[in-house]
Amino acid sequence: xxxDDNMFKEDEDRISRVGELLADDAVxxxxxxxxxxxxxGDYKRLxxxxxxxxxxxDRQQHGLVSELxxxxxxxxxxxxxxxxxxxxxxxxxxxxxTEYVLFLGANLGLKNDELEVLKYAGLLHDIGKIxxxxxxxxxxxxxxxxxxxxxxxxxxxxxxxxxxxxxxRSLKTVPxxxxxxxxxxxGTGYPFNVKGDEIPFFSRIIAVGDxxxxxxxxxxxxxxxxxxxxxxxxxxxxxxxxxxxxxxDVHFDPEVVNIALKYRKDFEELWLELHRNQADxxxxx
Amino acid sequence: MxxxxxxxxxxxxxxxxxPEKHQLEITGESYPENTSEFFGRIFDWLNEYLAGINDETVxxxxxxxxxNSSSSKILMDFFTIxxxxxxxxxxxxxxxxxxxxxxxxxxxxxxxxxxxESMKFNLIEIEE
Numbered sequence: 022x023x024x025d026d027n028m029f030k031e032d033e034d035r036i037s038r039v040g041e042l043l044a045d046d047a048v049x050x051x052x053x054x055x056x057x058x059x060x061x062g063d064y065k066r067l068x069x070x071x072x073x074x075x076x077x078x079d080r081q082q083h084g085l086v087s088e089l090x091x092x093x094x095x096x097x098x099x100x101x102x103x104x105x106x107x108x109x110x111x112x113x114x115x116x117x118x119t120e121y122v123l124f125l126g127a128n129l130g131l132k133n134d135e136l137e138v139l140k141y142a143g144l145l146h147d148i149g150k151i152x153x154x155x156x157x158x159x160x161x162x163x164x165x166x167x168x169x170x171x172x173x174x175x176x177x178x179x180x181x182x183x184x185x186x187x188x189x190r191s192l193k194t195v196p197x198x199x200x201x202x203x204x205x206x207x208g209t210g211y212p213f214n215v216k217g218d219e220i221p222f223f224s225r226i227i228a229v230g231d232x233x234x235x236x237x238x239x240x241x242x243x244x245x246x247x248x249x250x251x252x253x254x255x256x257x258x259x260x261x262x263x264x265x266x267x268x269x270d271v272h273f274d275p276e277v278v279n280i281a282l283k284y285r286k287d288f289e290e291l292w293l294e295l296h297r298n299q300a301d302x303x304x305x306x
Numbered sequence: 307m308x309x310x311x312x313x314x315x316x317x318x319x320x321x322x323x324x325p326e327k328h329q330l331e332i333t334g335e336s337y338p339e340n341t342s343e344f345f346g347r348i349f350d351w352l353n354e355y356l357a358g359i360n361d362e363t364v365x366x367x368x369x370x371x372x373x374n375s376s377s378s379k380i381l382m383d384f385f386t387i388x389x390x391x392x393x394x395x396x397x398x399x400x401x402x403x404x405x406x407x408x409x410x411x412x413x414x415x416x417x418x419x420x421x422x423e424s425m426k427f428n429l430i431e432i433e434e
Contacts (some may be wrong), residue, residue: 066421070382073417078375080410085372 029072091255094188101144104151108159111147112236118297119143121230122223124291128280130227134191139223141188141199146227149178149200176200176212194221202227205272225274229265229281232272236261237292258289307358318344318372325355328362333369341376348386356391364388364396369403369432371411385418385425388401392425399426406431 039061048054101115122143126136150158157164157171164172183196200212201224208216210228236256256264262285269278281288307325314320314355319334330352366388373381385400392398402418404411415429 062334070379071422073382073420074378077378077414077417080413081372081374084408190322 032068097141097144113299115144115147116133117234118230120291120295121233122226124288125226125229125277125280128284138192138194139226141192142195142223145183145195146179146199146202148182149175152178164190173211177204197221200301202231206274207271209230226277229277233261307355307412321348323351328364330366336373336377341380345380352387356396360395361397364398366400381418385422389422389425401428401430403430403432406433
């Protein structure tokens, strides 16, 4: 409570000074002295009360804000779990992407409030998939061009849905960041076909986390490396990091890829931990 | 003297002041739109009750989780009235209950306890 003590120090000093003046024999035994002494007693009591009320009020506000933040985050996480639950092979995708982007963001030197934005954009980046027909969303195999076009609409849906939420002021950029996670640095991505610095920086971080998870998890769509079709199974780490490395300046922001490669060992450990947690959860179910 | 009972609502606590059992209870959250109006009749009841008791043991149980600034001022006044009555020889025990996982709960109790001189004021941890 050191801050409180400083905040009220001038008032306390003033009370002390008045107390010292009243201790002077020269001012004693007058009606004004008696009245003022009683007044000072009341003032001291009220001042003490006021300090405690301010202290309690601060604590109350802090407690309420924390409770609201926790409720908001758990609601968002549950919403994401519900949406992913109908699609077995993508269950846990958004949560893993969020962990990857927070890892990249922290190593890029982002501040806590920036990581908070990144967290919600990561959690919500695929929320638009709720707007995609199941026949496309859960298709087991490669998409036709029409299906690919339909599937690509999920980014537009993500923005539409998130624009409708009254987000806290600090999270106002989340809808655009989430909507741009399929944009590519060379401008060939979607939905807005923007390139380079036109793509929000946090979207460029999510792009790396999103592709990393798609390549290193079992999915319904086959993976492919350029024109080569691969299996549905997780890709080897060596091949995954090679793709990230080769696609810098084409798909990915080189700064983000550099961080992924620089901290590859820790990144792989995070992957292992997340997949171990998911395997444990599956065994329990 | 009649029982004073007010059911808890979204912004106001449950109040049950039982003059026969000599138990006064305040539980819940306190954000009244008009704090003075809500607590006004409680103070009227309390002053009348305290004037009419002798050596009975009065137990005051308070379990409040969230309360606004005006409610904390009201609670300080509430405890001051009880403490003054204890100083006059009334037998009063106040219990401040707080949840184990909310450390602020204990601190609130300590804040209210600070000015108490004559009344017994217990801080009691509860598991939720």
